[in-house]
Amino acid sequence: MSSPSSSPVPTGQPLVETKDLTVDFTGGARPVRAVAGVDLTLGAGELVALLGESGSGKSVTLRALMRLLPERRATTGGSIRVDGRDVAALGRKELARFRGGTVAMIFQEPGLAFDPVYRVGDQIAEAVMRHEGVSRRSGRARALELFERVRIPSAATRLDNYPHEMSGGMRQRAMIALALACRPKVLLADEPTTALDATVQIQILLLLRELQREFGLAVIFVTHDIGVATEVADRIAVMYAGRIVERGDCRDVIRAPAHPYTRGLLFSRADHAFTKGTRLRTIPGSPPDLTALPPGCAFAPRCAEAMPACSAGVPEEIAASETHVARCILLRPGVQSRTDATAAA
Numbered sequence: 001m002s003s004p005s006s007s008p009v010p011t012g013q014p015l016v017e018t019k020d021l022t023v024d025f026t027g028g029a030r031p032v033r034a035v036a037g038v039d040l041t042l043g044a045g046e047l048v049a050l051l052g053e054s055g056s057g058k059s060v061t062l063r064a065l066m067r068l069l070p071e072r073r074a075t076t077g078g079s080i081r082v083d084g085r086d087v088a089a090l091g092r093k094e095l096a097r098f099r100g101g102t103v104a105m106i107f108q109e110p111g112l113a114f115d116p117v118y119r120v121g122d123q124i125a126e127a128v129m130r131h132e133g134v135s136r137r138s139g140r141a142r143a144l145e146l147f148e149r150v151r152i153p154s155a156a157t158r159l160d161n162y163p164h165e166m167s168g169g170m171r172q173r174a175m176i177a178l179a180l181a182c183r184p185k186v187l188l189a190d191e192p193t194t195a196l197d198a199t200v201q202i203q204i205l206l207l208l209r210e211l212q213r214e215f216g217l218a219v220i221f222v223t224h225d226i227g228v229a230t231e232v233a234d235r236i237a238v239m240y241a242g243r244i245v246e247r248g249d250c251r252d253v254i255r256a257p258a259h260p261y262t263r264g265l266l267f268s269r270a271d272h273a274f275t276k277g278t279r280l281r282t283i284p285g286s287p288p289d290l291t292a293l294p295p296g297c298a299f300a301p302r303c304a305e306a307m308p309a310c311s312a313g314v315p316e317e318i319a320a321s322e323t324h325v326a327r328c329i330l331l332r333p334g335v336q337s338r339t340d341a342t343a344a345a
């Protein structure tokens with residue numbers, strides 16, 4: 001299979017770059033800031049896992065990158081550059097080419113990607129024909145090539161299946177084939193393996209990792225599952241109440257989490273063995289109400305180490321190690337946690 005088209009982005013430049021990305025939903029009783037100042041940078045061949053509890057803004061961040069949010073109700077601020085282009089400035093035709101051709105998305109539920117009343121192979125061929133202006137025969141040939149690449153058994157026959165005629169794992173493979181059909185450079189994966197049983201989940205994760213390396217794809221992988229994140233990610237970004245509270249090298253963050261929220265997520269299991277299927281635990285306290293966030297650090301009301309200064313303002317990103325940063329005032333020089341202060345007394 002041929003590789004994605006060459007990028008206008010010079011080598012070493014990020015493929016995806018968000019700066020101070022915000023998303024505000026209006027139209028409800030009170031406005032909601034679902035994404036609050038997200039900075040994400042991602043190069044070709046890199047995989048970043050976005051980790052966080054339900055409602056932390058992971059999916060909204062992905063949808064903003066593809067401009068899939070309802071424009072009347074969602075206001076996007078800050079900047080998003082993908083493959084050297086300002087996503088907010090894309091015209092209607094450019095946006096249609098951008099979706100699928102530059103950035104593609106896979107979901108937990110392949111039903112979101114496929115129309116149930118058309119054969120799967122035809123839908124993939126159609127996407128190729130529309131994007132690349134090729135004949136039906138070429139579109140069909142590419143669909144077959146992709147089915148073989150994602151290792152769908154009896155690929156030629158399976159092209160004629162309707163989505164419901166495939167098993168969950170096979171539909172997931174078909175959705176990956178569809179996502180790759182127009183040779184994107186960036187793949188957004190929104191919990192693509194969550195609904196699958198453990199064996200199929202690992203097969204799909206391995207396939208994604210393999211395709212990512214083969215095509216040099218930049219991948220943002222949303223997950224609740226710590227085991228999945230550590231399995232696939234080069235870097236990790238932990239979200240809480242719409243904000244990235246800790247980010248950096250995946251192994252480093254997992255080994256030495258610096259934010260009390262990340263620590264809460266990671267050290268809840270007595271054995272500390274994060275295998276796939278390890279869902280994020282419930283941290284004591286209520287999940288944040290995005291319509292009424294406290295001043296300063298949004299996690300403070302649930303944080304065992306909170307102190308009055310946490311309410312003074314949103315903490316800046318502070319280096320926690322050579323390869324990761326966190327937004328917690330405990331990292332400021334001279335600030336001592338309550339636990340440390342008690343131990344010292």
Ligand SMILES: Nc1ncnc2c1ncn2[C@@H]1O[C@H](COP(=O)(O)OP(=O)(O)OP(=O)(O)O)[C@@H](O)[C@H]1O
Nearest residue numbers: 025032034052053054055056057058059060061290
């Ligand atoms: N269409 C919408 N209209 C209004 N508010 C929305 C809309 N979509 C999302 N939100 C708000 O944005 C918040 C973040 O949603 P998002 O789907 O990004 O969370 P998530 O971290 O992906 O969680 P999950 O894992 O449950 O999908 C939600 O809690 C909700 O308050």
